Amino acid sequence: MNAIETRGLTKYYGNSRGVIGLDLAVQEGEFFGFIGPNGAGKSTSIRCLLGLIRPTSGEAQVLGNACTGDRRRLLREVGYLPSEAMFYPGMRVREVIRYSADLRGQDCADEAAALCERLQVQTDKRVEELSLGNRKKVAIVCAMQHRPRLYVLDEPTSGLDPLMQREFFALLDERHAQGATVFLSSHVLSEIQRHCTRAAIIREGRLIACDRVEALAQAGARRVTLHGVADVPELSGIRDVQRSPEGVSFLYGGEMNVLIRALARLDVRDMTVAEPDLEEVFMHYYEEGGDRA
């Protein structure tokens, strides 16, 4: 079964574009990345999925339920981490966490205590005394304490220090290994590359690519580095040329044989051909508006 499925999901805020014609299918048990820069439409898509806003057109289903359907059930089965954690002022952390469990009609006290210990959450503080990172940790406990089948995480690591990020991903990996589905929205490519098996790239409200993370990384080109050479061979398919005292480096998207024949005429001291990292691929999709979706 698909944990998340959208068909032609479109949301306009008045005349301004949120997301356009999004077709997405995330299978149950996947660790799925949703990549895009600020303003691409990630939060809009997620809010539509969870029934928090109504799409202008198109459909979305979460765990087999239409996003406009039974929101109580959705709340029980989904752990949602919004990009900005907001709480009612005046409440203490432990009250916020209990309130969130009560909303789902569940007693999550043991799980909440374990999560608070791992994430070093101070439960006696008032929410308005918390820093951004500490607010985020409380939101993580609220999203995970009821052990949902599906985690929908909108930019979860912003504000978390590196140690907490590591602990958070360790928790997610454990839940994923136990069968949960994770939908991770992020503009931090390294975390998508490290944890997700598949990912979708969204740009200006539209899906521009959706594939296995390795396939996305290979789709663009190879990073070729030549030592002892000052100039780049004149070939099509070469871009992002970087020069250094040792030589040159560039992305090459053409036939490898063509490159090798061209290099044979040069005095190359050493060379490496490597897969580009996701960052380079990402820039490729963004600058050229890939059409691989």
Ligand code: ADP
């Ligand atoms: P992302 O999560 O990828 O940063 P968003 O979904 O927040 O992107 O935003 C997508 C687009 O929709 C942006 O151009 C943003 O300005 C616009 N937008 C988002 N929320 C609203 C809103 N409540 N009213 C009007 N425009 C909005």
